[in-house]
Amino acid sequence: MAPSTPSGAAWPPHAARTVAWRQSGRHGTRADRMLREVTVSIPPMIAELDYTPPIGLAPALAEAAREVIAVDADPRGQIGALGGLLLRTESVSSSKIERIDASLEDYARAVAGIRSNESASSMVAATRALAQMIDRAGQAGRVHLDDILTAHRTLMADDRMDGHYAGRLRDVQNWIGGSDHSPIGAVHIPPPPETVPAYLDDLVAFANRDDLDPVAQAAIAHAQFESIHPFTDGNGRIGRALINAILRRRGLTRRTVVPVASAMLAERDRYFALVNGYREGRVDAFVADLARGTRIAAMEARRSADRLAELPAQWRELSRPRAGSAAAALLGRLAEHPIVTAEEAQELTGAPLSSVYTALDRLEADGIIHQVTARQRNRVWGVDDILAELDELAARIGAAVRATDR
Known part of the structure; x- marks a missing residue:
């Protein structure tokens, strides 16, 4: 029989172990260099x-699940556009939690494959990694360790510092907070590297269970992943991707992503404190917080769905393109392709390239798109309303989260 935690009982807290420690080089203060063991x-x-969640928490978990399902079941034709918007919102907010930020202009250029700043490129890599991990969970009906490693490889492959560890579990001791040169003063020192494979096997088995509330399961799996900290870098972004991977595997979503990272970003210090509380056995507080964030994120996503449904008609009214023209054809596809090159626009419309450029210039003059590259060749355009909604959705989620604490 499986061990259990009665309703409201504490989750098992982390234990502690003292292990030998030695720097690989001689860096930092004398205390850093002289450290010989860590806990x-x-x-x-x-x-x-x-x-088993406390009785008072069960309704919040059920409401969060209902809101997620309602977003994903939206019958209107813009579900592809909504899925793309929510995916970008989640990955951008998840990156911002790690202090990785870039302007929407830089992000749009990086999405189009145009060399941009390092943060923008990292945010695009996070978007791709998130999509891969969620899609695989949905296709396979399971979370596989190989899919987690593949997502991490996508996220970190071009990282200047840790690219050589992309897609690989750590074989070194890491830590969170404190000194850059040793674990002195660390907030959390994860388990030794030789234990990581067994911990991840255990976590994957937990993530693939079907007898737990799905939102609670996603919360616990995320907190456990962050506690294991299995990579040298990228743990937060992959760990938050695991939340949506579990929601997809459990069938709460089929086509969309819940931008829960926007809720976490709104109270970043609280989020980290709750993860630390999980390590002390306080699981209910973290589960409750994720349920709240999930519910709010899904509710605000429905508002974005309403907005996206209105945009094509508004664009047609604003631009009034001739029926059958490249501009008319492109207007019908912009919601799903908010960042577009001329070549992509040609593929979407089937029109000659000369007609496509004429259409893009017209839509830019009408204020529907704008060029995000200052060049004559390899130009990239962004759809103003969609890119603005990306920021506005995250801001609405953040405001709603903060309002519930008043």
Whole structure:
């Protein structure tokens, strides 16, 4: 029989172990260089642990699930556009939690493959990694370790510092906070590297269970992943992707993503504190917070769905393109392709390139799109309303999260 945690009971807290430590070089202060042992955190194995939420938390979990399902079941034709918007919102907010930020202009250029700043490129890599991980969970009906490693490889492949660790579990001791040169003063020192494979096998088994509330399961899996910290970098972004991968595997979503990272970003310090609380066995608080964030994010996503449904008609009224023209054909596809090159526009419309350029110039003059590259060749355009909605959605989620704390 699987161990269980009765309603409202504490989740098993992390244990501690003292292990030997030695710097690979001689860096930092004398204290950094002289450190010879550290106390690491030893999470519980959770694959067979049961979690029964407190009676007062069950309605919040059910409401969060209902809101997620409602967004994904939207019958209107813009579901592809909504899915793309929510995917970008989630990956951008998840990156911002890690202090990785870029302007929408830089992000749009990076999406189009135009060399941009390092942060924008990292945000695009996060978007691709998130999409890969969620899609694979949906296709396979399971979370596989190989898919987590593949997503991490996509995220970190071009990273200047940790690119050589892309797609690989760490074989070194890492830590969170404190000194850059040793674990002195660290907020959290994860388990030793030789334990990571077993911990991840255990976590994947937990993530693939079907007998737990899906939102609670996603919350616990995320907190456990962050506690294991299996990579040298990129743990936060992959760990938050795991939330949506579990929601997809459990069938709450089929075509969309829940931008829960926007809720976490709104109260970043609270989010980190709750993860730390999980390590002390306070699981209910983290589950409750994710349920709240999930519900709010899904509700605001429905407002974005309403907005997206209105945009094509508004664009047609504003531009009044001739029926059958390249501009008319392109207007019908912009919501799903908010960042577009002339070549992509030609593929979408089937029109000659000369007609496509004429259409793009017209739509820019009408204020529907704008060029995000200052060049005559390899130009890229962004759809103003869609890019603005990306920022506005995250801002609305953040405002709603903060309002619930008043």
